Amino acid sequence: MRVDAAQYCNWSREIFAQMRQADLTAVVATLTYHGTLRAVVDEVMAWSDRFRDNADLIFHGRSAADLDRAREEGRTAIFFGLQNPMPMEDDLRLLEILHALGVTSFQITYNTQSLLGCGWTEPRDSGLTLMGREVVREMNRIGMLIDLSHAGERTAIEAIEASQRPVIISHANPIWWRETKRNVSDTLLEALAAKEGMIGLSLYPHHMKSGSDTTLAEFCGMAVKLSERIGITRIGIGSDLCQDQPDAVVNWMREGHWMRPAPNSVRAKFPRQPDWFSDCRGFNQIAEGLRTEGLSADQVRAVLGENWARFFKQALKPQAQ
């Protein structure tokens, strides 16, 4: 069972077909990076059309059972994720509404300050806010995945402490492999693993050692080294694949509408993906690469999806009263 815990592609039938070629049982698709509840509703409606038009390849995944169903039916279950808590607005009750709409993964911050905590780009991180503590408790209750990607370190550590259930960092790499605050320190990795959380390793060039020129061997070597430090059961893939997106999208991701847009001359561009992961069929290359680096077939399966599948099956259950 293969799982990708973070993608935001310019979705198409071609991409869904590639998911099948990659043997992906589940993909967590980011719905939006900005906006209020309405932005999520719009995306859910767009997905409704995609599920109708590509029912032979994909369906909407909501529960642990949908992972088994996807494997049995030879389709990919698309789970919905959010990379910014803004769509819950200032209303705790909207978490249940988002869950009803199918959102199962939820980042408590994106790059900047949210109502719940602080993102990695702010100069100072004051940690999990009063509302953030309420949200962690409510997500624990509902059975939504608390995702700490993009969080500031203090916020992430405090969220791990506050949560009664294991949490995830859906897409990032260790900071010792590529030094950027977007990646994750040893302190945070240890805190995550100590409470049985998981990290999804990212294939986004800005998170990788040599950017777009990172080799398969470098990536797989990092994965093996990390597995030796925090345990192989704590590791999965969260590719952060943004396939076929126009560059306007990366500017929107970064700037949303909260800041004045940068002038045309300094507009950002998506980095080039390494050739061994230009689309999700790169999972096949990673499988080979991890074997070359010395992992067993079982260990490779664990990293490429069995770990996430086991984790999701626990985490998506509502909390026992």
Place this chain on the structure above:
Amino acid sequence: MRVDAAQYCNWSREIFAQMRQADLTAVVATLTYHGTLRAVVDEVMAWSDRFRDNADLIFHGRSAADLDRAREEGRTAIFFGLQNPMPMEDDLRLLEILHALGVTSFQITYNTQSLLGCGWTEPRDSGLTLMGREVVREMNRIGMLIDLSHAGERTAIEAIEASQRPVIISHANPIWWRETKRNVSDTLLEALAAKEGMIGLSLYPHHMKSGSDTTLAEFCGMAVKLSERIGITRIGIGSDLCQDQPDAVVNWMREGHWMRPAPNSVRAKFPRQPDWFSDCRGFNQIAEGLRTEGLSADQVRAVLGENWARFFKQALKPQAQ
């Protein structure tokens, strides 16, 4: 010219008539404490009905000229304020929309963390956020009053530093008079005054020395003492009057929907107003009280409204390019 920079009453014709008896030229009415743009739109529509039904007493104030118009016509100009930036959502462009709807005062935080900065109840205050800096610049440009009531000290200090124009604290008292983090330290008062900002003194019992039992002499004595420290031109009134509101409203103010409501047994109640300020006609008592404490007639007029009027006339202009 008398001005009250902060009220949130359960609006009625009776209250508007009292404004006339208090000789109030302008009142800044809070539209909402929580919610998104839609909450503001709903309130603006409710005010539209009130302006229609009480056109002999009130009208919608939007500009410096409306202060003079109100005095000439013997009516009270109702300016719109927000005590929480949530209605701008995560979109800088909504500030212009809010301004078009008539919002002229805008708090960058309420009690808790906002996207712009930190409120006074959070355990840690990391200051003005990246988005907060954009918002201060945009408010400077548009000519909206940057209101630092309810902010954490670090956030308030950084907003004063970031703003190119004087800012306000619409309703609070000095912390040396009543010790609560909701009130304002000497450091903050000095920073505010040094950049020609203003503070509106609050008549809300929880901000006053002896709560509901605070005397007129105590309040006026504080005002005089503060005027000696930061200059009488820096002081006005922001009563925070919540006349005729049911207690459910104070619970909503505090909890919004961002937290689980407190159980019925610990629901909050509005404190009793002191008898000399049970409604806005208390401005007449304060006028007498300030005279008793030694202020001249001109100084009393300054504190009760001329200072705000002069300030508003500057602050509501768009910034010169």
